[in-house]
Amino acid sequence: MRQNPERRTALLDAAIEVLAGEGSRGLTLRAVDAEAGVPNGTASNYFANRAELLRQVMERTRERMTPDASALGDTMKAEPSRELVTTLMHQLVERVRGDRSSHLAMLELRLEATRRPELQAELTRVFSTELDENIRFHLDAGLPGDRDAVVLLYLAMRGLIVDDLTVPGLLAPYPLDGLIGDMVTRILPPEVPRTPEARS
Structure with a gap:
């Protein structure tokens, strides 16, 4: 499936906000969709699972820092x-x-x-x-x-x-x-x- 790099970055930034505000237990693909203001299921099109999301969040935080x-x-x-x-x-x-x-x-x-x-x-x-x-x-x-x-x-x-x-x-x-x-x-x-x- 074709993916939008800007959308991926926006989802990762949303995941960072969820982690910072709700902790790791609150970090779900659905929570990321809600924080990013996108339709349910969007994050699952970009991240195969939660482990992959965590890995990419780590990379994104390093970019931002x-x-x-x-x-x-x-x-x-x-x-x-x-x-x-x-x-x-x-x-x-x-x-x-x-x-x-x-x-x-x-x-x-x-x-x-x-x-x-x-x-x-x-x-x-x-x-x-x-x-x-x-x-x-x-x-x-x-x-x-x-x-x-x-x-x-x-x-x-x-x-x-x-x-x-x-x-x-x-x-x-x-x-x-x-x-x-x-x-x-x-x-x-x-x-x-x-x-x-x-x-x-």
């Missing part, structure tokens, strides 16, 4: 430093808050993966690739810190993001700017001043 290449390029024009890393972490939090549904949907997928070995294997593959890409980006950009420091920063930011999404009142007494700045300062070593010869 990927930073804009042009905006990232502008940010990376700054000199490599702790300050630049702090800026990148703030931008990450802004993206999370700007697309809360995608991140909540991904949390639901993580929980679903504890009950579905095949989904857990896929999530592990996806997140491993993502972490490796983050490490490579950090090191290739000449930002301070080694591989282990990047992993520690990833874990710390992941915890901050989960709390900010699920129990924002917990961190309310602590200014976010200060938390992120302290996190970067404590995890990453100070940058070594470059000599004029090194800059040329």
Whole structure:
């Protein structure tokens, strides 16, 4: 059956909203149809089963969470430093808050993966690739810190993001700017001043 790519994307975006709002138990093909405002049975024409829907939702959330290449390029024009890393972490939090549904949907997928070995294997593959890409980006950009420091920063930011999404009142007494700045300062070593010869 011929399928419309724009309709598929709209259905996946609807599935993300269902996951974020109703949890994994609420995610059915019928619920996706209702959220997307399409006739019953439409989603079943695009996704063979719920497992396939979950897999494609995972891919779509990653697309939505990927930073804009042009905006990232502008940010990376700054000199490599702790300050630049702090800026990148703030931008990450802004993206999370700007697309809360995608991140909540991904949390639901993580929980679903504890009950579905095949989904857990896929999530592990996806997140491993993502972490490796983050490490490579950090090191290739000449930002301070080694591989282990990047992993520690990833874990710390992941915890901050989960709390900010699920129990924002917990961190309310602590200014976010200060938390992120302290996190970067404590995890990453100070940058070594470059000599004029090194800059040329």
